[in-house]
Amino acid sequence: MIKNKRILISLLIFFSVIAFADNTNKTLRVATYNLENFYDRYDDPYNSKDSRIDQNTAPKPARELYALSKVIKSVNADIIVLQEVENRGFLNEFNNSYLRELKYKYVVLIEANSSRTTRGRGIDVAMLSRVPIYSATTFQYYKFPLNRKSTASFSRDFLYVKAKPEGFPELNLFVLHPISQRGGAYAHYRRIAEARGAGEVISKELGKEKNAWIIIAGDFNDSPESESLKTYLNIPGIPLKRIPAYDSKRKKFTFYAKSGGYPPSTLDHILVSKPVEKALVKPEAKIWNDKTAAIASDHRPVYITLNAPR
Known part of the structure; x- marks a missing residue:
């Protein structure tokens, strides 16, 4: 009987060690990617700006769609946040046709301010995920001070x-x-x-949770040294850090600046809270930089990889 107990205890310890080892080997990859004018091929008869080359709303060419799929498959993120997506229908179609092997079961897109207003380009933020998602909240109606006299809302969404x-x-x-x-x-x-x-929203939602795993990601349209980036990094009571990003040649730019007279620059960022920073496999983010990326979009994807906590 004593021998049997010893065997049982040994087995329990053995399987506990295996379970512990399995958990420590788990990783999670999170990416951000501006898809550049991810417009569908369907014309909206009630929108005079839809599917117009002169309005920069022409359908995304098939060559670029294929290139996007190659890049996204190469990055192979568990969660990828996206910018400049016209609508959920087109994102679903792209996911089912081009990205099926990645098994992105969860698709999030809530049409927001850029789609609702006549001044907007009809582009939204979105997300594809293999990881279960159980809540998605839009803050498109949230108002914040723009100056002493007026308020504003987020250009696209938060x-x-x-x-x-x-x-x-x-x-x-x-x-x-x-x-x-x-x-x-x-x-x-x-x-x-x-x-x-954004700081107000995060403070209201998570200000009391000191150990919250927080990631802010997207196309910030600003450099690491900008005043807006500094503002994100100085939310009272919620210290965040921008993860420096490099490609395989140690270059930092995420925006190609194909047109418009702008130089290549770093506009896409991933900001994380302390617990997320501690879980990083490496203390830096990666920028995907193969030749296909230059065909797919005017931005390059940025991603981090996290270890499961022990």
């Missing part, structure tokens, strides 16, 4: 998604795409205002 990867704590993901730099001084101050608004 999308808040909760996910629960196996072996990981609850993940709080925020996806953004502030106004571009083409708006000059107004856009500059608007991006700072959006950063303050």
Whole structure:
């Protein structure tokens, strides 16, 4: 009987060690990618700006769609947040036709301010995920001070998604795409205002959770040294860090600047809370930089890989 007990205890210890080892080997990859004018081929007869080359809303060419699929498959993220997506229907079609092997079961896109207003380009933020998602909240109607006299809302949205990867704590993901730099001084101050608004949202949602796993990702339309980035990194009570990103040649740019007279620059970022930073496999993010990426979009994807906590 004593011998049997010893065998049982040994087996329990053995399987506990295996379970522990399996958990420590688990990783999670999170990416952000601006798909550049991911417009469908269907014309909206009630929108005079839809499917127009002169309005920069022409359908995404098949060559670029194929290139996008190659890049996304190469990155192979468990969760990938996206910018410049026209609608959920087209994203679903692309996912089912081009990305089936990646098994992105969860698709998130809530049409927001860029789609609702006549001034917008009809592009939204979105997410594809293999990880179970159980909550998605839009803050498109959230108002924050723009200046002393007026308020504003997010240019696209500030999308808040909760996910629960196996072996990981609850993940709080925020996806953004502030106004571009083409708006000059107004856009500059608007991006700072959006950063303050984002800080208010995060403080209200997670201010009391000191150990929350938080990731903010997207096309910030601003450089690492910008005032808006500094604002995101100085949310009271919620310290966040921008993860420096490099490609295989140690170059930092994420935006090719194919046209418009802008130089290549670093506009796409991933910001994380302390618990996420501690879980990084490496203390830096990666930028995907093969030749296909230059065909797919004017941006390059950025991604981090996390270890499951022990």
